[in-house]
Amino acid sequence: MQTWKLALAAAACAVGPAIAQAQEIRIGANLPMSGPNSEYGELFSNAAKLAIDHINADKMLSKKLELVIEDSQAQPQQGVVAMNKLVNVEKVPFVLSAFTAVSKAVAPVGDKAHVVTVNGGAIGPDLAELGDYFWNVIPLVNLEVQAMAPYLVKERGFKKIALVYVDDPAGEAIRKELETHVPKNGGTLVTAIQVPRASQQFSGVAAKVREASPDLVYIASFGAQQAQIAKQLRDNGVTQQLASYSAYSAPTAAQLPESKGALYTTQVINWSGDALSQRVARDWKAKTGKEPSAYIANYYNAVLIFAKLAQALEKSGQPITGENLLKQRKTMASFDVVGGKLTFLPNGTVSVPLQVNETDGGAGKAVKTNIVVAP
Numbered sequence: 001m002q003t004w005k006l007a008l009a010a011a012a013c014a015v016g017p018a019i020a021q022a023q024e025i026r027i028g029a030n031l032p033m034s035g036p037n038s039e040y041g042e043l044f045s046n047a048a049k050l051a052i053d054h055i056n057a058d059k060m061l062s063k064k065l066e067l068v069i070e071d072s073q074a075q076p077q078q079g080v081v082a083m084n085k086l087v088n089v090e091k092v093p094f095v096l097s098a099f100t101a102v103s104k105a106v107a108p109v110g111d112k113a114h115v116v117t118v119n120g121g122a123i124g125p126d127l128a129e130l131g132d133y134f135w136n137v138i139p140l141v142n143l144e145v146q147a148m149a150p151y152l153v154k155e156r157g158f159k160k161i162a163l164v165y166v167d168d169p170a171g172e173a174i175r176k177e178l179e180t181h182v183p184k185n186g187g188t189l190v191t192a193i194q195v196p197r198a199s200q201q202f203s204g205v206a207a208k209v210r211e212a213s214p215d216l217v218y219i220a221s222f223g224a225q226q227a228q229i230a231k232q233l234r235d236n237g238v239t240q241q242l243a244s245y246s247a248y249s250a251p252t253a254a255q256l257p258e259s260k261g262a263l264y265t266t267q268v269i270n271w272s273g274d275a276l277s278q279r280v281a282r283d284w285k286a287k288t289g290k291e292p293s294a295y296i297a298n299y300y301n302a303v304l305i306f307a308k309l310a311q312a313l314e315k316s317g318q319p320i321t322g323e324n325l326l327k328q329r330k331t332m333a334s335f336d337v338v339g340g341k342l343t344f345l346p347n348g349t350v351s352v353p354l355q356v357n358e359t360d361g362g363a364g365k366a367v368k369t370n371i372v373v374a375p
Helices: 002-022 038-057 076-088 100-113 125-129 141-155 169-184 203-212 223-235 275-288 294-315 322-332
Strands: 024-031 064-071 094-097 116-119 134-136 160-166 188-195 216-220 241-244 263-267 334-337 340-343 354-358 365-371
Touching: 024 038, 024 076, 024 294, 038 064, 038 223, 038 275, 038 294, 064 076, 064 294, 076 094, 076 100, 094 100, 094 294, 100 116, 100 125, 100 134, 100 169, 116 294, 116 322, 125 134, 125 169, 141 169, 141 263, 141 354, 141 365, 160 169, 160 203, 160 223, 169 188, 169 216, 188 203, 203 223, 216 223, 223 241, 263 294, 275 294, 294 322, 294 334
Parallel strands: 024 064, 024 094, 094 116, 116 134, 160 188, 160 216, 216 241, 241 263
Antiparallel strands: 263 354, 334 340, 354 365
């Protein structure tokens, strides 16, 4: 009798996790939750969690949606470890990603397993070439530079531009784009100074910038490093205008006193426009006490797109798999999301209006908006 009871208990334990898993729909996130870039992981994951709260509250899906987070540490090798766990152990059909080097490293894992990987933070132009299962909901940096270069050179008169860029695929991509588009608009890239990814000391860089006598310094880095570059440039006598790309919207850089007045690009987001954008802005501020940035829209939208695709699959009686999500995305193409309508191009990228922002100690203010750049 006792043996029978033990066997029954063991069987209950064995099926318990399976039953629990069947009662939820899970997606993954491969984000830097530790290390010098953990600020981004916190931002991105909290935006995704806000979307999940709204999706569950609105009962968009037949089961509760949950997020499984693995720590990429913003490192390609660790990102692959995290991706393999999400794909092979957690069995999720959809994974959020970030950072150009990490995204390039994990994309083949998702492609092989037919798991959708969605980037809302990385900007390398070659992220458009990673296969059907890799999608981007953020405009890539070639579009950002093409929007920024004519504004800086032609409209603001910054003819001589110095670049400080990180030794990383994102930094290299920005250098190549500036080398093309600054001269094309009548300016000169007077120097391009590469810094190691782990470096935090930039007094020597500041000396090289002062020697080049630019009108403007473009910073192509991310996380704690970009803030340190800005601070140490100012501390070492570089007074020229600063500029950057969408990574500069992260609070560590954007709210740095030495960054005040810096220019950076993002996609256009009108938080007071449609009802969805207002809802996200209101609830984000209630949770964090801060105004939302474009990154919040990106990762909220990535999860919302999953929910809309999954909802359509459930209505048609199809399982929520990576293959079916891809097929459904190609059928639907456009989605009403935060900031308006988002339309995927055939290669899994998006083309959206861009804007130039100026740091003001808070969420920043737009100084030129609705810049349309052809992909």
